[in-house]
Amino acid sequence: MPRWSPCRDAVRIAPSLLAADFGKLADAVHALEGSGAERLHVDVMDGVFVPNFTFGVDTVSALRRETQLPLELHLMIIEPERHLKRFAGAGADGITVHYEVSPHLHRTLTTIRDLNCRAGAAINPSTPALVLDDVLEVCDLALVMTINPGFGGQQLIPHTLHKVHQVRDEIARQGLTTEVEVDGGVDASNARACVDAGADVLVSGTGVFRHGGGPAAGVASIEAALQGG
Ligand code: DX5
Ligand code: ZN
Numbered sequence: 001m002p003r004w005s006p007c008r009d010a011v012r013i014a015p016s017l018l019a020a021d022f023g024k025l026a027d028a029v030h031a032l033e034g035s036g037a038e039r040l041h042v043d044v045m046d047g048v049f050v051p052n053f054t055f056g057v058d059t060v061s062a063l064r065r066e067t068q069l070p071l072e073l074h075l076m077i078i079e080p081e082r083h084l085k086r087f088a089g090a091g092a093d094g095i096t097v098h099y100e101v102s103p104h105l106h107r108t109l110t111t112i113r114d115l116n117c118r119a120g121a122a123i124n125p126s127t128p129a130l131v132l133d134d135v136l137e138v139c140d141l142a143l144v145m146t147i148n149p150g151f152g153g154q155q156l157i158p159h160t161l162h163k164v165h166q167v168r169d170e171i172a173r174q175g176l177t178t179e180v181e182v183d184g185g186v187d188a189s190n191a192r193a194c195v196d197a198g199a200d201v202l203v204s205g206t207g208v209f210r211h212g213g214g215p216a217a218g219v220a221s222i223e224a225a226l227q228g229g
Contacts, residue, residue, distance in 0.1 A: 004070045004093040004118060006179065011191075011226055012038040012201045013219050014072060016183070017063075018054060018152045019205030020215075025059070028215065029067045032208075035216035036223055039070040039094070041183070041203045044087075046077035049101055050150035057083075057090045064091030072096065072141075074122065074183065074203075076149050081108045088115035096120030096143050096181075099131055109138045120181070124149065125157050129166035139178045141201065142167050146194075147184025152205040156185030161197040168198025188225035195226060 006012055015037050020028035029040065042063065045054040063071055072094035073087055080097040081104065087095055095112045099121055102108050112119035120141035121132055125148055132142055144164050147154040164180060171178045182199040187207025194202055204222060211218030 016205035094118035
């Protein structure tokens with residue numbers, strides 16, 4: 001099966017399941033079918049790289065059974081290279097690993113692609129954008145964390161949008177088509193600023209799942225903000 005290739009016509013919205021009700025994950029996923037959400041963002045945490053725990057391989061398999069929406073895994077775990085095969089086997093369409101825990105990042109990204117998944121590289125707010133320069137060509141996605149990872153519901157750190165610019169400019173300079181994703185504190189109030197900085201994939205947890213009108217209304221509010229509504 002060919003690797004999932006996102007449509008590039010519009011800004012892509014990726015709801016983060018971290019803000020969903022863990023006791024009703026299937027309902028949360030079904031509520032997003034046909035909502036305009038282009039993929040699901042699945043945060044995997046190990047309690048070591050970040051001080052929190054979330055989903056494992058079995059949860060990914062369960063999500064896979066519930067939806068056709070692409071599953072983009074954001075691995076906030078140490079030694080991610082040890083777990084790629086199992087997450088790919090569980091049904092991941094994309095796997096993003098952190099630069100800060102990947103001494104062999106080029107090899108890890110290449111391995112993810114060999115597993116027929118889209119490969120992503122993420123950087124924390126304290127990590128300079130230029131560390132990605134030499135792996136962008138083996139990246140399908142560059143993730144600029146706009147918060148310090150580990151928890152949802154935080155405020156976006158404005159300085160991180162400067163790094164979004166830098167990554168976008170470097171991708172253009174190298175003539176690549178790598179996506180630029182922002183993750184953390186993104187909602188209808190700052191979606192436009194993220195896109196103006198160069199992002200084309202917006203991850204949103206609280207902005208989608210804590211919206212008074214429900215998850216689909218949360219996605220629609222971000223889309224409306226991007227249309228200038
Ligand atoms: C945090 C995660 C994010 C988080 C985003 O470490 O990587 O994906 O769930 O949630 P909000 O949009 O609530 O900041
Ligand atoms: Zn995430």
